[in-house]
Amino acid sequence: MIALNDEQTMVLEMVRRFAREELAQQAPEYDKRGEYPWPQLRKMGELGLLGMNTPEAWGGTGLDAVTWALVMEEIAAADPSVAVIFSVTSGLPQYMLLKFGTDEQKEKYLRPLAEGRWIGAFALTEASAGSDPKGLKSTAERVDGGYRLSGVKSWITSGGQAQLYVIMARAPEGITAFLVPAGAEGLSFGEPEEKMGLHAAHTTEVRMDGVFVPDEDRLGEEGKGLHYALAGLDSGRLGIAAQAVGIARAAFEIARDYADEREQFGRRIREFQGVSFKLAEMATAIEASRLLVLNGAMKKQAGARFTREASMAKLMASRTAVDVTREAVQILGGNGYAVDYRVERYYRDAKITEIYEGTSEIQKIVISRELYR
Ligand SMILES: CCCCCCCC(=O)SCCNC(=O)CCNC(=O)[C@H](O)C(C)(C)COP(=O)(O)OP(=O)(O)OC[C@H]1O[C@@H](n2cnc3c(N)ncnc32)[C@H](O)[C@@H]1OP(=O)(O)O
Structure with a gap:
């Protein structure tokens, strides 16, 4: 480290x-x-x-x-x-x-x-615009003194709980970012989605029914919203990569300690190569993922463009989280499948890191484009 x-x-x-x-x-x-x-x-x-x-x-x-x-x-x-x-x-x-x-x-x-008094949400995704945000359909109609936003956003983390929503919608000059506080008239939320994991992090639809946003609450220039959102996602993806490292590490530590105590065939199971090699692979992948995260973080801190680094970190760390949590469940055997031992929760929570804030396939598109920049 x-x-x-x-x-x-x-x-x-x-x-x-x-x-x-x-x-x-x-x-x-x-x-x-x-x-x-x-x-x-x-x-x-x-x-x-x-x-x-x-x-x-x-x-x-x-x-x-x-x-x-x-x-x-x-x-x-x-x-x-x-x-x-x-x-x-x-x-x-x-x-x-x-x-x-x-x-x-x-x-x-x-x-x-x-100051931590508010929680913020990011509303780009729509039912028919996930990997392809350019296809989003929410509109921002120009009216006297501002805009009226209409449409439905999907999969919004902290929907209905957050106090501020950064919403991307299509204005006359193109996709534009808006700052919308929770109490805005015409803004409403769906029920929390029932998900495989991350049960405590509510994810809902965000519905806009002619929400008025004054000019002063437009973020940056009209038509630049996708650029701002994708720049934001460089930072968001680094956070998700770090989240994935944390999930992997926690599951790894449980498996490592379990393998040191659990005995079968008269030996601690870590003495079997089938288990110890798994642990060695898990530890190595976690460390490599963390270093990619820190590499991206150092670049971000230096004020340089860190698109490539953030996507590499997310690609690698999310794969590591899924692989390591699966192996952790395997090492714990039947106990791994039991809620009390906690690895099943990490396994469920890990999967989404390969999907949200850009799927692994999208990260490969970003990385391969960056190779020729
Ligand atoms: C618990 C369950 C929760 C589920 C939660 C789900 C919610 C979420 O995950 S949040 C959002 C997830 N969505 C994504 O990550 C989107 C994935 N897609 C992408 O990243 C892009 O669309 C991608 C890579 C495919 C490229 O798309 P493409 O349509 O070709 O756009 P592209 O033309 O390259 O870029 C559009 C604009 O952004 C700019 N831009 C692109 N990348 C960047 C960047 N990294 N930084 C700054 N600007 C950028 C471009 O220069 C361009 O700007 P302008 O129009 O001013 O010239």
């Missing part, structure tokens, strides 16, 4: 304690009930974590992207549902506001997000 400075070490120790003593304890119950984890998010807000990568001038903690990624891993290792909410609010709306917002927008919307 790269050497950390005193501040990074201190933050990580604090987060590890919080993750172990609070998040990990509460995760199984929240997963079972499918309850949105507000108490945990409130606590993270108080600890300054929800805005940790936003500068202090805008209410954040102003920590670097490497610390952000390592904190994401710790949070995900304890509770992957909390991690995705954290990744979206910090990696997408806050990042997009910081990069493309006006000072007035930052004061009005970035500050409450960064």
